Amino acid sequence: MTRPKTSKTEAVILRQVPSGEADALLVLFTPERGKVRAMARGVRRPSSKLGGHLEPLDRATLLLAQGQNLDVVAQAHLLHSNLGLRGSLEALACGWYLADLVDAFTPDEAPNPALYDLLVEALGWLEESPQPALLLRWFELQLLGLTGYRPEVYHCVACRQPLASQDHAFSLPDGGVVCPGCRSGKEASAPLSLTALKVLRYLLDNAYPEARRLRWEAPLSQEVEGFLAQYIRYILEREVRSAAFLHRLDSWRRQGVAPATP
Protein backbone atom coordinates (compact mmCIF):
# COMPACT_ATOMS: atom_id res chain seq x y z
CA MET A 1 0.00 0.00 0.00
CA THR A 2 1.38 3.38 -0.95
CA ARG A 3 1.43 6.20 1.54
CA PRO A 4 -1.26 8.77 0.79
CA LYS A 5 0.12 11.90 -0.81
CA THR A 6 -0.41 15.00 1.22
CA SER A 7 -0.22 18.63 0.26
CA LYS A 8 -0.23 21.76 2.34
CA THR A 9 -2.18 24.72 1.09
CA GLU A 10 -3.77 27.92 2.17
CA ALA A 11 -7.46 28.21 1.32
CA VAL A 12 -10.58 30.25 1.75
CA ILE A 13 -13.55 28.02 2.50
CA LEU A 14 -16.24 28.96 0.00
CA ARG A 15 -18.93 26.53 0.97
CA GLN A 16 -19.68 23.60 3.26
CA VAL A 17 -22.16 20.94 2.27
CA PRO A 18 -23.19 18.51 5.02
CA SER A 19 -22.47 14.92 4.09
CA GLY A 20 -23.05 11.65 5.91
CA GLU A 21 -23.26 11.39 9.70
CA ALA A 22 -20.97 14.28 10.67
CA ASP A 23 -18.81 14.94 7.60
CA ALA A 24 -18.87 17.89 5.28
CA LEU A 25 -17.86 18.41 1.70
CA LEU A 26 -15.84 21.59 1.50
CA VAL A 27 -15.49 23.77 -1.54
CA LEU A 28 -12.13 25.47 -1.11
CA PHE A 29 -10.46 28.21 -3.07
CA THR A 30 -6.68 27.93 -3.01
CA PRO A 31 -3.97 30.05 -4.62
CA GLU A 32 -2.06 27.12 -6.14
CA ARG A 33 -4.82 24.84 -7.32
CA GLY A 34 -7.81 27.11 -7.70
CA LYS A 35 -11.10 25.60 -6.60
CA VAL A 36 -10.72 22.26 -4.82
CA ARG A 37 -13.31 19.99 -3.26
CA ALA A 38 -12.29 18.15 -0.14
CA MET A 39 -13.95 16.00 2.48
CA ALA A 40 -13.71 16.98 6.13
CA ARG A 41 -14.45 14.00 8.32
CA GLY A 42 -16.40 14.42 11.54
CA VAL A 43 -16.29 18.17 11.19
CA ARG A 44 -19.88 18.66 12.36
CA ARG A 45 -19.31 17.08 15.78
CA PRO A 46 -18.88 19.67 18.55
CA SER A 47 -15.65 18.01 19.67
CA SER A 48 -14.13 17.93 16.17
CA LYS A 49 -10.58 19.22 16.06
CA LEU A 50 -11.21 20.57 12.57
CA GLY A 51 -14.65 22.06 13.10
CA GLY A 52 -14.03 25.66 14.00
CA HIS A 53 -11.22 25.99 11.47
CA LEU A 54 -13.28 25.15 8.42
CA GLU A 55 -16.27 27.43 8.45
CA PRO A 56 -17.32 29.18 5.25
CA LEU A 57 -15.42 32.46 4.70
CA ASP A 58 -12.61 31.36 7.02
CA ARG A 59 -9.05 31.39 5.69
CA ALA A 60 -6.96 28.48 6.88
CA THR A 61 -3.83 26.47 6.24
CA LEU A 62 -4.85 22.95 5.39
CA LEU A 63 -3.08 19.66 5.06
CA LEU A 64 -4.90 17.75 2.36
CA ALA A 65 -4.46 14.02 1.91
CA GLN A 66 -5.17 12.62 -1.49
CA GLY A 67 -8.18 10.34 -1.21
CA GLN A 68 -9.70 7.95 -3.71
CA ASN A 69 -12.08 10.44 -5.21
CA LEU A 70 -11.75 13.52 -3.08
CA ASP A 71 -8.99 15.02 -1.02
CA VAL A 72 -9.48 14.63 2.71
CA VAL A 73 -8.65 17.37 5.18
CA ALA A 74 -6.03 15.93 7.52
CA GLN A 75 -5.21 19.05 9.51
CA ALA A 76 -6.44 22.60 9.60
CA HIS A 77 -5.19 25.76 11.18
CA LEU A 78 -7.14 28.97 11.11
CA LEU A 79 -5.32 31.97 9.62
CA HIS A 80 -8.15 34.45 9.60
CA SER A 81 -11.59 33.74 10.99
CA ASN A 82 -14.91 35.02 9.78
CA LEU A 83 -15.46 36.49 13.25
CA GLY A 84 -15.46 40.01 11.83
CA LEU A 85 -18.38 39.12 9.56
CA ARG A 86 -20.35 37.12 12.08
CA GLY A 87 -21.46 40.17 13.99
CA SER A 88 -23.55 41.56 11.18
CA LEU A 89 -26.12 39.88 8.99
CA GLU A 90 -25.37 42.29 6.12
CA ALA A 91 -21.62 41.62 6.21
CA LEU A 92 -22.31 37.90 6.29
CA ALA A 93 -24.70 38.11 3.35
CA CYS A 94 -22.08 40.10 1.40
CA GLY A 95 -19.37 37.58 2.30
CA TRP A 96 -21.58 34.75 1.09
CA TYR A 97 -22.15 36.62 -2.13
CA LEU A 98 -18.40 37.08 -2.72
CA ALA A 99 -17.77 33.38 -2.11
CA ASP A 100 -20.74 32.46 -4.30
CA LEU A 101 -19.40 34.54 -7.19
CA VAL A 102 -15.95 32.97 -6.96
CA ASP A 103 -17.56 29.53 -6.83
CA ALA A 104 -19.74 30.29 -9.84
CA PHE A 105 -16.98 31.79 -11.99
CA THR A 106 -14.25 29.21 -11.43
CA PRO A 107 -13.88 25.66 -12.70
CA ASP A 108 -12.32 23.02 -10.41
CA GLU A 109 -8.53 22.78 -10.27
CA ALA A 110 -7.77 25.91 -12.30
CA PRO A 111 -5.24 28.09 -10.46
CA ASN A 112 -6.01 31.80 -10.36
CA PRO A 113 -3.76 33.29 -7.66
CA ALA A 114 -4.79 36.85 -8.50
CA LEU A 115 -8.43 35.97 -7.90
CA TYR A 116 -7.46 34.35 -4.60
CA ASP A 117 -5.73 37.55 -3.52
CA LEU A 118 -8.78 39.54 -4.63
CA LEU A 119 -11.13 37.39 -2.55
CA VAL A 120 -8.93 37.62 0.54
CA GLU A 121 -8.59 41.36 0.10
CA ALA A 122 -12.31 41.88 -0.42
CA LEU A 123 -13.24 39.80 2.63
CA GLY A 124 -10.82 41.95 4.62
CA TRP A 125 -12.37 45.18 3.36
CA LEU A 126 -15.82 43.83 4.07
CA GLU A 127 -15.02 43.67 7.79
CA GLU A 128 -14.52 47.41 7.87
CA SER A 129 -16.39 48.65 4.83
CA PRO A 130 -18.87 51.41 5.46
CA GLN A 131 -20.05 50.98 1.84
CA PRO A 132 -20.60 47.28 1.14
CA ALA A 133 -22.53 48.05 -2.07
CA LEU A 134 -19.53 49.84 -3.57
CA LEU A 135 -17.23 47.03 -2.45
CA LEU A 136 -19.49 44.45 -4.08
CA ARG A 137 -19.54 46.36 -7.40
CA TRP A 138 -15.75 46.77 -7.30
CA PHE A 139 -15.34 43.07 -6.54
CA GLU A 140 -17.72 42.04 -9.34
CA LEU A 141 -15.78 44.09 -11.88
CA GLN A 142 -12.36 42.92 -10.68
CA LEU A 143 -13.57 39.31 -10.69
CA LEU A 144 -14.92 39.68 -14.22
CA GLY A 145 -11.51 40.99 -15.25
CA LEU A 146 -9.63 38.11 -13.63
CA THR A 147 -11.87 35.43 -15.09
CA GLY A 148 -11.73 36.66 -18.68
CA TYR A 149 -14.97 38.65 -18.79
CA ARG A 150 -13.57 42.16 -18.35
CA PRO A 151 -16.16 44.44 -19.93
CA GLU A 152 -14.81 46.62 -22.74
CA VAL A 153 -15.58 50.16 -21.62
CA TYR A 154 -13.19 52.28 -23.70
CA HIS A 155 -13.79 51.22 -27.29
CA CYS A 156 -16.85 50.14 -29.24
CA VAL A 157 -16.77 46.33 -29.46
CA ALA A 158 -18.00 46.49 -33.06
CA CYS A 159 -16.02 49.27 -34.79
CA ARG A 160 -13.12 49.49 -32.24
CA GLN A 161 -13.39 53.29 -32.22
CA PRO A 162 -12.92 55.15 -28.90
CA LEU A 163 -16.28 55.87 -27.29
CA ALA A 164 -17.72 59.36 -27.48
CA SER A 165 -18.95 61.20 -24.38
CA GLN A 166 -22.59 60.16 -24.46
CA ASP A 167 -25.01 57.49 -23.28
CA HIS A 168 -24.30 54.09 -24.75
CA ALA A 169 -25.54 50.54 -24.86
CA PHE A 170 -23.75 47.42 -23.66
CA SER A 171 -23.77 44.31 -25.78
CA LEU A 172 -24.04 41.33 -23.42
CA PRO A 173 -22.86 38.70 -25.96
CA ASP A 174 -19.85 40.82 -26.99
CA GLY A 175 -19.05 41.82 -23.40
CA GLY A 176 -18.58 45.48 -24.17
CA VAL A 177 -20.05 48.83 -25.06
CA VAL A 178 -21.38 49.46 -28.56
CA CYS A 179 -21.47 52.98 -29.94
CA PRO A 180 -24.78 54.37 -31.28
CA GLY A 181 -23.60 53.86 -34.87
CA CYS A 182 -23.05 50.12 -34.41
CA ARG A 183 -25.99 49.46 -32.12
CA SER A 184 -28.60 48.63 -34.74
CA GLY A 185 -28.91 44.91 -35.22
CA LYS A 186 -27.17 44.10 -31.90
CA GLU A 187 -29.28 41.66 -29.96
CA ALA A 188 -29.29 41.52 -26.15
CA SER A 189 -27.93 44.95 -25.39
CA ALA A 190 -28.46 46.81 -22.13
CA PRO A 191 -28.65 50.60 -21.91
CA LEU A 192 -25.73 52.23 -20.11
CA SER A 193 -25.61 55.90 -19.18
CA LEU A 194 -22.43 57.89 -19.55
CA THR A 195 -22.07 58.33 -15.76
CA ALA A 196 -22.51 54.59 -15.20
CA LEU A 197 -19.87 53.95 -17.87
CA LYS A 198 -17.49 56.28 -16.06
CA VAL A 199 -18.16 54.45 -12.78
CA LEU A 200 -17.38 51.12 -14.45
CA ARG A 201 -14.07 52.52 -15.76
CA TYR A 202 -13.19 53.97 -12.37
CA LEU A 203 -13.93 50.74 -10.48
CA LEU A 204 -12.13 48.61 -13.08
CA ASP A 205 -8.97 50.69 -13.11
CA ASN A 206 -8.52 51.42 -9.43
CA ALA A 207 -7.51 49.44 -6.39
CA TYR A 208 -10.09 49.47 -3.62
CA PRO A 209 -8.44 52.18 -1.46
CA GLU A 210 -8.95 54.55 -4.42
CA ALA A 211 -12.21 53.03 -5.62
CA ARG A 212 -13.84 53.44 -2.21
CA ARG A 213 -13.54 57.24 -2.50
CA LEU A 214 -16.35 57.19 -5.04
CA ARG A 215 -19.49 58.90 -3.80
CA TRP A 216 -22.67 58.00 -5.58
CA GLU A 217 -26.37 58.43 -5.08
CA ALA A 218 -29.12 55.86 -5.32
CA PRO A 219 -30.20 56.09 -8.98
CA LEU A 220 -26.60 55.71 -10.21
CA SER A 221 -25.63 52.92 -7.77
CA GLN A 222 -28.81 51.09 -8.69
CA GLU A 223 -28.10 51.43 -12.40
CA VAL A 224 -24.59 50.01 -11.99
CA GLU A 225 -25.84 47.24 -9.71
CA GLY A 226 -28.63 46.32 -12.11
CA PHE A 227 -26.33 46.39 -15.09
CA LEU A 228 -23.69 44.17 -13.46
CA ALA A 229 -26.34 41.74 -12.22
CA GLN A 230 -27.65 41.49 -15.76
CA TYR A 231 -24.19 40.93 -17.24
CA ILE A 232 -23.29 38.31 -14.62
CA ARG A 233 -26.62 36.54 -15.15
CA TYR A 234 -25.93 36.53 -18.88
CA ILE A 235 -22.49 34.95 -18.41
CA LEU A 236 -23.56 32.35 -15.84
CA GLU A 237 -26.91 31.70 -17.51
CA ARG A 238 -28.49 31.59 -14.05
CA GLU A 239 -29.19 33.68 -10.97
CA VAL A 240 -26.51 33.99 -8.31
CA ARG A 241 -28.16 32.18 -5.41
CA SER A 242 -26.95 34.35 -2.57
CA ALA A 243 -28.02 37.58 -4.29
CA ALA A 244 -31.66 37.00 -3.32
CA PHE A 245 -30.82 37.01 0.40
CA LEU A 246 -28.74 40.15 -0.06
CA HIS A 247 -31.64 41.89 -1.79
CA ARG A 248 -34.02 40.97 0.99
CA LEU A 249 -31.76 42.57 3.61
CA ASP A 250 -31.31 45.54 1.33
CA SER A 251 -35.03 46.13 1.06
CA TRP A 252 -35.31 45.94 4.86
CA ARG A 253 -32.65 48.59 5.14
CA ARG A 254 -34.40 50.84 2.65
CA GLN A 255 -37.66 50.52 4.56
CA GLY A 256 -35.75 51.36 7.73
CA VAL A 257 -37.40 48.62 9.79
CA ALA A 258 -37.54 44.90 9.94
CA PRO A 259 -40.91 43.90 8.50
CA ALA A 260 -43.43 41.97 10.53
CA THR A 261 -43.25 39.09 8.08
CA PRO A 262 -40.13 37.04 7.36
Next chain:
Amino acid sequence: MTFPSFFPGATPVVRLIEAFHRLPGIGPKTAQRLAYYLIRTSPEEARALAEAILAVKERIRFCSICQNMTEADPCALCSDASRDRSTLCVVEEPLDALALERTRYFRGLYHVLHGAISPLNNVGPEDLKVAELLERLRGGQVREVVLATNPNLEGEATAMYIHRLVAPLGVRVTRLARGLPTGGDLEYADEVTLTRALEGRQEMR
Protein backbone atom coordinates in the same frame (compact mmCIF):
# COMPACT_ATOMS: atom_id res chain seq x y z
CA MET B 1 -27.04 4.53 -10.47
CA THR B 2 -28.44 1.28 -11.76
CA PHE B 3 -27.21 -2.10 -10.68
CA PRO B 4 -26.71 -4.76 -13.32
CA SER B 5 -28.93 -7.72 -12.67
CA PHE B 6 -26.16 -10.12 -11.84
CA PHE B 7 -28.78 -12.60 -10.73
CA PRO B 8 -31.20 -13.01 -13.59
CA GLY B 9 -34.62 -13.46 -12.13
CA ALA B 10 -33.68 -11.78 -8.83
CA THR B 11 -35.12 -8.35 -9.59
CA PRO B 12 -36.44 -7.83 -6.00
CA VAL B 13 -32.82 -7.87 -4.80
CA VAL B 14 -31.81 -5.25 -7.32
CA ARG B 15 -34.86 -3.20 -6.38
CA LEU B 16 -33.95 -3.36 -2.69
CA ILE B 17 -30.32 -2.43 -3.35
CA GLU B 18 -31.42 0.54 -5.38
CA ALA B 19 -33.84 1.62 -2.68
CA PHE B 20 -31.08 1.55 -0.05
CA HIS B 21 -28.71 3.35 -2.37
CA ARG B 22 -31.10 6.27 -2.57
CA LEU B 23 -30.82 6.84 1.20
CA PRO B 24 -28.44 9.58 2.34
CA GLY B 25 -24.92 8.43 3.19
CA ILE B 26 -25.37 4.94 1.71
CA GLY B 27 -23.02 4.00 -1.09
CA PRO B 28 -23.39 1.10 -3.53
CA LYS B 29 -21.40 -1.38 -1.40
CA THR B 30 -23.28 -0.57 1.80
CA ALA B 31 -26.55 -0.87 -0.09
CA GLN B 32 -25.57 -4.36 -1.26
CA ARG B 33 -24.50 -5.41 2.24
CA LEU B 34 -27.77 -4.22 3.76
CA ALA B 35 -29.78 -6.02 1.11
CA TYR B 36 -27.93 -9.32 1.60
CA TYR B 37 -28.31 -8.99 5.34
CA LEU B 38 -32.06 -8.69 4.93
CA ILE B 39 -32.18 -11.70 2.60
CA ARG B 40 -30.57 -13.82 5.31
CA THR B 41 -32.59 -12.39 8.18
CA SER B 42 -35.82 -13.86 9.58
CA PRO B 43 -39.11 -12.92 7.93
CA GLU B 44 -40.27 -11.35 11.23
CA GLU B 45 -37.34 -8.98 11.37
CA ALA B 46 -37.81 -7.97 7.75
CA ARG B 47 -41.52 -7.40 8.33
CA ALA B 48 -40.83 -5.33 11.45
CA LEU B 49 -38.52 -3.07 9.44
CA ALA B 50 -41.01 -2.70 6.61
CA GLU B 51 -43.79 -1.89 9.06
CA ALA B 52 -41.66 0.63 10.91
CA ILE B 53 -40.97 2.43 7.64
CA LEU B 54 -44.65 2.44 6.70
CA ALA B 55 -45.70 3.59 10.18
CA VAL B 56 -43.37 6.57 9.97
CA LYS B 57 -44.81 7.60 6.64
CA GLU B 58 -48.42 7.03 7.64
CA ARG B 59 -48.53 8.23 11.23
CA ILE B 60 -45.84 10.87 11.64
CA ARG B 61 -46.68 14.44 10.81
CA PHE B 62 -45.51 17.85 11.94
CA CYS B 63 -47.03 19.43 15.03
CA SER B 64 -49.09 22.44 13.99
CA ILE B 65 -47.70 24.43 16.93
CA CYS B 66 -43.98 23.63 17.24
CA GLN B 67 -43.46 21.99 13.80
CA ASN B 68 -41.74 19.03 15.46
CA MET B 69 -42.37 15.45 14.37
CA THR B 70 -45.35 13.95 16.14
CA GLU B 71 -47.96 11.26 15.99
CA ALA B 72 -50.68 13.33 17.60
CA ASP B 73 -51.29 16.95 16.77
CA PRO B 74 -50.53 18.99 18.86
CA CYS B 75 -47.51 16.99 20.00
CA ALA B 76 -46.98 15.55 23.49
CA LEU B 77 -44.69 18.41 24.50
CA CYS B 78 -46.99 21.16 23.28
CA SER B 79 -49.94 19.65 25.11
CA ASP B 80 -48.01 18.91 28.33
CA ALA B 81 -49.46 21.27 30.94
CA SER B 82 -46.34 21.10 33.13
CA ARG B 83 -44.11 22.77 30.51
CA ASP B 84 -43.20 26.42 30.86
CA ARG B 85 -45.14 28.22 28.15
CA SER B 86 -43.29 31.51 28.50
CA THR B 87 -39.99 30.17 27.12
CA LEU B 88 -39.54 29.04 23.56
CA CYS B 89 -36.43 27.31 22.28
CA VAL B 90 -35.84 27.68 18.53
CA VAL B 91 -33.91 24.81 16.92
CA GLU B 92 -32.98 23.88 13.36
CA GLU B 93 -33.99 20.21 13.28
CA PRO B 94 -36.25 17.88 15.28
CA LEU B 95 -33.12 15.99 16.39
CA ASP B 96 -31.79 19.19 17.98
CA ALA B 97 -34.91 19.40 20.12
CA LEU B 98 -34.37 15.78 21.09
CA ALA B 99 -30.75 16.52 22.09
CA LEU B 100 -31.87 19.45 24.25
CA GLU B 101 -34.65 17.36 25.74
CA ARG B 102 -32.08 14.78 26.86
CA THR B 103 -30.51 17.38 29.13
CA ARG B 104 -33.75 17.47 31.20
CA TYR B 105 -32.74 21.03 32.00
CA PHE B 106 -34.97 22.93 29.64
CA ARG B 107 -38.62 23.04 30.72
CA GLY B 108 -40.04 25.30 28.02
CA LEU B 109 -41.41 24.54 24.58
CA TYR B 110 -39.68 24.19 21.23
CA HIS B 111 -40.00 25.58 17.75
CA VAL B 112 -38.42 23.64 14.89
CA LEU B 113 -37.34 25.68 11.86
CA HIS B 114 -36.50 22.67 9.66
CA GLY B 115 -33.22 24.10 8.45
CA ALA B 116 -30.97 27.15 8.60
CA ILE B 117 -30.45 30.02 6.20
CA SER B 118 -27.85 28.89 3.69
CA PRO B 119 -28.02 30.93 0.49
CA LEU B 120 -25.16 28.94 -1.06
CA ASN B 121 -27.11 25.71 -0.63
CA ASN B 122 -30.31 27.32 -1.85
CA VAL B 123 -32.05 27.64 1.51
CA GLY B 124 -33.55 31.06 2.12
CA PRO B 125 -35.55 32.31 5.13
CA GLU B 126 -38.78 31.59 3.25
CA ASP B 127 -37.93 27.88 3.30
CA LEU B 128 -37.92 27.85 7.12
CA LYS B 129 -40.81 27.84 9.60
CA VAL B 130 -40.18 31.46 10.55
CA ALA B 131 -43.66 32.77 9.76
CA GLU B 132 -45.09 30.09 12.06
CA LEU B 133 -42.72 31.23 14.82
CA LEU B 134 -43.82 34.86 14.53
CA GLU B 135 -47.42 33.76 14.55
CA ARG B 136 -46.81 31.89 17.82
CA LEU B 137 -45.09 34.88 19.38
CA ARG B 138 -47.99 37.17 18.52
CA GLY B 139 -50.07 35.07 20.91
CA GLY B 140 -48.34 37.08 23.66
CA GLN B 141 -47.68 34.18 26.03
CA VAL B 142 -43.99 33.85 25.22
CA ARG B 143 -41.61 36.10 27.16
CA GLU B 144 -38.27 34.62 26.10
CA VAL B 145 -37.03 33.09 22.86
CA VAL B 146 -33.88 30.98 23.20
CA LEU B 147 -32.10 30.77 19.85
CA ALA B 148 -30.51 27.32 19.77
CA THR B 149 -29.49 27.21 16.12
CA ASN B 150 -26.14 25.56 15.38
CA PRO B 151 -23.02 27.56 16.27
CA ASN B 152 -21.88 27.58 12.65
CA LEU B 153 -22.14 30.37 10.10
CA GLU B 154 -25.57 29.35 8.83
CA GLY B 155 -26.89 28.97 12.37
CA GLU B 156 -25.52 32.36 13.40
CA ALA B 157 -27.06 34.03 10.36
CA THR B 158 -30.39 32.37 11.12
CA ALA B 159 -30.20 33.51 14.75
CA MET B 160 -29.42 37.10 13.73
CA TYR B 161 -32.20 37.04 11.16
CA ILE B 162 -34.78 35.80 13.66
CA HIS B 163 -33.54 38.18 16.33
CA ARG B 164 -34.20 41.07 13.96
CA LEU B 165 -37.76 39.88 13.36
CA VAL B 166 -38.56 39.03 16.97
CA ALA B 167 -37.00 42.02 18.75
CA PRO B 168 -39.74 44.49 17.65
CA LEU B 169 -42.32 42.21 19.28
CA GLY B 170 -40.88 43.03 22.70
CA VAL B 171 -39.87 39.45 23.47
CA ARG B 172 -36.54 38.76 25.22
CA VAL B 173 -34.20 37.02 22.80
CA THR B 174 -31.30 34.91 24.11
CA ARG B 175 -28.72 32.76 22.38
CA LEU B 176 -27.17 29.52 23.63
CA ALA B 177 -23.66 30.06 25.03
CA ARG B 178 -20.83 29.19 22.70
CA GLY B 179 -17.48 27.99 23.95
CA LEU B 180 -15.42 24.95 24.73
CA PRO B 181 -16.98 21.51 24.47
CA THR B 182 -16.79 19.21 27.48
CA GLY B 183 -13.93 16.78 26.99
CA GLY B 184 -12.32 19.09 24.49
CA ASP B 185 -8.69 20.07 24.25
CA LEU B 186 -7.85 23.76 24.52
CA GLU B 187 -4.90 23.58 22.12
CA TYR B 188 -7.16 22.41 19.30
CA ALA B 189 -9.79 25.06 19.85
CA ASP B 190 -10.08 27.67 17.10
CA GLU B 191 -9.96 31.42 17.73
CA VAL B 192 -13.67 31.95 17.27
CA THR B 193 -14.54 29.35 19.91
CA LEU B 194 -11.89 30.65 22.30
CA THR B 195 -13.05 34.23 21.84
CA ARG B 196 -16.61 33.18 22.58
CA ALA B 197 -15.45 31.16 25.56
CA LEU B 198 -13.60 34.17 26.97
CA GLU B 199 -16.58 36.45 26.35
CA GLY B 200 -18.85 34.03 28.15
CA ARG B 201 -16.54 33.25 31.10
CA GLN B 202 -18.25 32.91 34.44
CA GLU B 203 -17.44 33.41 38.10
CA MET B 204 -16.28 30.17 39.75
CA ARG B 205 -18.88 29.04 42.21
